[in-house]
Structures are given as structure tokens and as C-alpha cells.
Amino acid sequence: MIRALTFDTYGTVVDWRTSVLDELRALADRKSLTLDCVAFLDEWKAAYRPGMDRVNRGESRWTTVDAMYRTRLEELLAKYGVTLATDEIDALTRVWWRLRPWPDALAGLRRLKQRYILSPLSNASFIGMVELARSAGLPWDCVITAENARCYNPRPEVYQTAIALLGLAPAEIMMVAAHNYDLAAARAEGMMTAFVPRALEYGLGQTTDLAPTQAWDVVAADFGELAVRLGC
Amino acid sequence: MIRALTFDTYGTVVDWRTSVLDELRALADRKSLTLDCVAFLDEWKAAYRPGMDRVNRGESRWTTVDAMYRTRLEELLAKYGVTLATDEIDALTRVWWRLRPWPDALAGLRRLKQRYILSPLSNASFIGMVELARSAGLPWDCVITAENARCYNPRPEVYQTAIALLGLAPAEIMMVAAHNYDLAAARAEGMMTAFVPRALEYGLGQTTDLAPTQAWDVVAADFGELAVRLGC
Structure with a gap:
């Protein structure tokens, strides 16, 4: 009955935290900077949800997360006293297009693809998701x-856009996410739901999304278990 | 300078004519029907452009080509006196999701993908293009x-939608098509253009699109030559 799976990507498919930290640390080494990379990343990532919420509330016109990250990066470089050339700032912003998949992700996706249509359903920019897919395979x-809906999750238009483009009934599509709020919004549109917790998404001290907050249709430890549960 | 290639698909990437004819002939054999499959296909395909033009002129609300083909198929089955069950009509309509690539297409696309982002830019439904990609590889x-623009080529919104989603300058994207009118519309939006003639798209008697009607940026005999011309 399920014909397509849609995936949250940052945190669910790829490990953004260690990927970005590695690039920040490499930059600090290369530039001989004393930089608290964890604090820098936390402040950088903190631009994400408020920026999207401003778009969702209509307080800002459509803005990609790439543009939000770029603006915030420039502010943080000034705050931390780091001077970079424009092309270095461009390259560092694009770290969000070069994130590493979780160890189980690629093999799990390849198995699931044998039987289901697979699509991201992410807050990423369209080109950011295309570049990430090329980079990570x-x-x-x-x-x-x-970007296809021109608003961000958990707005219903995001899920409705995916349902309409895929030309399927909502119950023929399963949303896969490491975030309960995303699954709750997908379920409200009639989609099936799979929770794959990523307990290290925010590092060792993570306190959120460690367990399901509703009875999701599937709860799986990783994409390998998800494939088994979905008959692949 | 070019970073992405967008492809017309029906006729440019896949050989719809012999693919659909084979399925019509197999159906006629299976049902022991005396059916002029060429005439049937010509009348079926003839629904395509007028249906899209009605959407583009605002005379009909957004309708996928799948729905147009489905409606036209039912009319033709009645006209030709062929009785099929609903699931057989559904399956036959989906022949447009199971078309064969031209012999050079897959190898050429794989070479081009090493260097460029590849996307269809087709009048197909979104799910139809997804299913075709899965079927044909x-x-x-x-x-x-x-469907992303909710109107059909050669309306400028089609090309503008692709340019916006890809987040690139128009001149960083090359439209690849076997149809001059499509390239003319892409060029009008500032895109680069590659003409790959498909002299057998409409069978042996084809009289259209045998030669370029403008000085396109690239003219290539097939996707292998296109890859060479684009440095792959």
C-alpha cells in the first residue's frame, strides 16, 4: 500500500553536526585560529529554525536556508573576529551541501529504493538538496x-506539495524522520509515519527526539531496520 | 560555466513511438483484435499538444498529460470498438511511464552526470517522470x-521555474532538446541550448525538427557526441 517514502534529511539521513565541525576545525587549523568550533556551530545552526519561522509567519519573504546560513555566518565571523575572503565564506556556507550520511543511510536507502519511490522532503533549498545528493551519493x-512549497515544515503546504507532486493518496506515502514534530505534521495530512531516532544528532548531550511521542506506524533503530520492516 | 543540463524527455531521451506501438501491438495480439495500431497511436498522441495548449491559454485548469492521455484513450477505445477493463485501461495509460531510451541516451547521460547536474524539463507529470526514470534507469x-510550473512549454514559466529551483544563472543551464521550439523558448529566458535531432521520433516520414532552425550553442548527433562537446 505504501508506494513512496519521503525523508527528512538534516539529522535523519545525514550527520550535519560532525560534518560541519570537522570543516570548522580544519579551517581553524589552516588559519591558525583559536576558535571554539562547537560554540560557533551551535550559534550558526541556531539561525535555522527562527529564520524558517519568520518565513512561515509571513514576516519575511521566501528565503532559502542557504541564504539564512550565509547571513548568519557573516555575523558570526565578525563576532568571533575571523576574517575570510568572499570565496572562502561561499565555500564554508556550502558545507551544508557536503554532509556525511549516517553509517546505515546509504545501504538502507539502496534497499528501500528497490521497492519504493524515494524523495527527500527537507527544509533545504532545492539546489542544496541536489548538491547534497550528488556529494553523498x-x-x-x-x-x-x-522550496517547492515556498514555506517550511511543519506547515501543511510542505506535505501537501509532496503529496500532490507524487500524485498519490496521502496514505501511500510514508514520512521518515528523526523528529517527532515533523511526523506529527505529516500524519495530520494523512501520511504514514516512520520514526528513526538519531540520538547523536545534537551530540552527546541531546535531550530531544530520543523516543517516539506518538504511536508512529513504524519505529526503527536505523534505515536497515526500516528496510526490513517495510519488506525490503 | 555550464553547471546543469535540462532535458526534454519525450522524443529527446526516450523513443515514445516504438515503445507505445509495441505495447499496442502486444495488446492487439493478446486480445485477437484487428487494430490499426499506427493510426490508433497517432490519434492518441494527437491529444497531447491541444490539451496542453488549452491549459496554457487558461481554457482548462491544470491537468496532467496522464489525465489527458487517459481521457483520450477511453474515447479511442470506444471509437475503435475495443473493450477493456478499468485496470487494463489504467495499465495501458501508464505505457507513457515505460518508454525505452534511445540507444545512446543512458550511456551519454551517465557521462554527462560526472560533470553536470542533470534534470528532465518535460511536459510530463511529476510522478510520470519519476516512474519513467525508475523504469528506464x-x-x-x-x-x-x-507540473512544477503548472503550465506547459513553451510558456516562459516552465523555464523560469527550472532556473529558480536550480538556483543558477540562466546561462549556467543548458536546455537539451530534439525540438527547435523548445530551445527557442529556453533561449528567450537566457538559457544555453543544445539540439540533438531525433529524425525517427515520428517514424520514417518525419518532416519536422530534422535540422536546427537557429544557431544553437551545440548541435550534436546523439548524447555521446553531446558529452564530448561538453568536455566529458
Whole structure:
């Protein structure tokens, strides 16, 4: 009955935290900077949800997360007293296009693709998700992001856009995410739901999304278990 | 300077004519029907452009080509006196999701993908293009179709939607098509253009699109030559 799976990507498919930290540390080494990379990353990532919420509340026109990260990065470089050339700032912003998949992700996706249509359904920019897929080898059948809806999750239009583009009944599509709020919004639109917790997404001290907050249709430890549970 | 290639698909990437004819002939054999399959296909395909033009002129609300083909198929089955069950009509309509690539297409796309982002930019439905890619093994990085713009080529919104989603300058994207009118519309939006003639798209008697009607940026005999011309 399920024909397509849509995936949250940052945190669910890829490990953004250690990927970005590695690049920040390499930059600090290369530039001989004394930089608290963890604090820098936390402040950088903190731009994400408020920026999207401003778009969702209509307080800001459509803005990609790439543009939000770029603006915030410039502010943080000034705050931390780091001077970079424009092309270095561009390259560092694009770290969000070069994130590493979780160890189980690629093999799990390849198995799931044998039987289901696979698409991201991410807050990423469309080109950001395309570039991430090329960089990480994510075997999507298509790319659908918030940019297709021009608003961000958990707004219903995001899920409705995916449902409409895929031309399927909502119950023929399963949302896969490491975040309960995302699954709750997908379920409200009639989609099936799979929770794959990523307890290290925010590092060792993570306190959120360690367990399901509703009876999701599937709860799986990783994408390998998800594939088994979905008959692959 | 070119970073992405967008492809017309029906006729440019896949050989719809012999693919559909084979299925019609197999159906006629299976049902022991006396059916002029060429005439049937010509009348079926003839629904395509007028249906899209009605959407583009605002005379009909957004309708996928799948729905147009489905409606036309029912009319033709009645006209030709062929009785099929609903699931057989559904399956026959989906022949447009199971078309064969031209012999050079897959190898050429795989070479081009090493260097460029590849997307269809087709009048297909979004799900139709996803299913075609899965069936034929087309190695797209993403899928963009008229459904993303909710109108059909050669309306400028189709090309503008692709340019916006890819987040690139128009001149960083090359439209690849076997149809001059499509390239003319892409060029009008500032895109680069590659003409790959498909002299047998409409069979042996084809009289259209045998030669370029403008000085396109690239003219190539097939996707292998296109890859060479684009440095792959």
C-alpha cells in the first residue's frame, strides 16, 4: 500500500553536526585560529529554525536556508573576529551541501529504493538538496523540498506539495524522520509515519527526539531496520 | 560555466513511438483484435499538444498529460470498438511511464552526470517522470517538470521555474532538446541550448525538427557526441 517514502534529511539521513565541525576545525587549523568550533556551530545552526519561522509567519519573504546560513555566518565571523575572503565564506556556507550520511543511510536507502519511490522532503533549498545528493551519493528518485512549497515544515503546504507532486493518496506515502514534530505534521495530512531516532544528532548531550511521542506506524533503530520492516 | 543540463524527455531521451506501438501491438495480439495500431497511436498522441495548449491559454485548469492521455484513450477505445477493463485501461495509460531510451541516451547521460547536474524539463507529470526514470534507469539528479510550473512549454514559466529551483544563472543551464521550439523558448529566458535531432521520433516520414532552425550553442548527433562537446 505504501508506494513512496519521503525523508527528512538534516539529522535523519545525514550527520550535519560532525560534518560541519570537522570543516570548522580544519579551517581553524589552516588559519591558525583559536576558535571554539562547537560554540560557533551551535550559534550558526541556531539561525535555522527562527529564520524558517519568520518565513512561515509571513514576516519575511521566501528565503532559502542557504541564504539564512550565509547571513548568519557573516555575523558570526565578525563576532568571533575571523576574517575570510568572499570565496572562502561561499565555500564554508556550502558545507551544508557536503554532509556525511549516517553509517546505515546509504545501504538502507539502496534497499528501500528497490521497492519504493524515494524523495527527500527537507527544509533545504532545492539546489542544496541536489548538491547534497550528488556529494553523498543519496539515491533519490526525485527531489522535493520546502522550496517547492515556498514555506517550511511543519506547515501543511510542505506535505501537501509532496503529496500532490507524487500524485498519490496521502496514505501511500510514508514520512521518515528523526523528529517527532515533523511526523506529527505529516500524519495530520494523512501520511504514514516512520520514526528513526538519531540520538547523536545534537551530540552527546541531546535531550530531544530520543523516543517516539506518538504511536508512529513504524519505529526503527536505523534505515536497515526500516528496510526490513517495510519488506525490503 | 555550464553547471546543469535540462532535458526534454519525450522524443529527446526516450523513443515514445516504438515503445507505445509495441505495447499496442502486444495488446492487439493478446486480445485477437484487428487494430490499426499506427493510426490508433497517432490519434492518441494527437491529444497531447491541444490539451496542453488549452491549459496554457487558461481554457482548462491544470491537468496532467496522464489525465489527458487517459481521457483520450477511453474515447479511442470506444471509437475503435475495443473493450477493456478499468485496470487494463489504467495499465495501458501508464505505457507513457515505460518508454525505452534511445540507444545512446543512458550511456551519454551517465557521462554527462560526472560533470553536470542533470534534470528532465518535460511536459510530463511529476510522478510520470519519476516512474519513467525508475523504469528506464535515467540517472537524473532531480526531477523538474511542467507540473512544477503548472503550465506547459513553451510558456516562459516552465523555464523560469527550472532556473529558480536550480538556483543558477540562466546561462549556467543548458536546455537539451530534439525540438527547435523548445530551445527557442529556453533561449528567450537566457538559457544555453543544445539540439540533438531525433529524425525517427515520428517514424520514417518525419518532416519536422530534422535540422536546427537557429544557431544553437551545440548541435550534436546523439548524447555521446553531446558529452564530448561538453568536455566529458
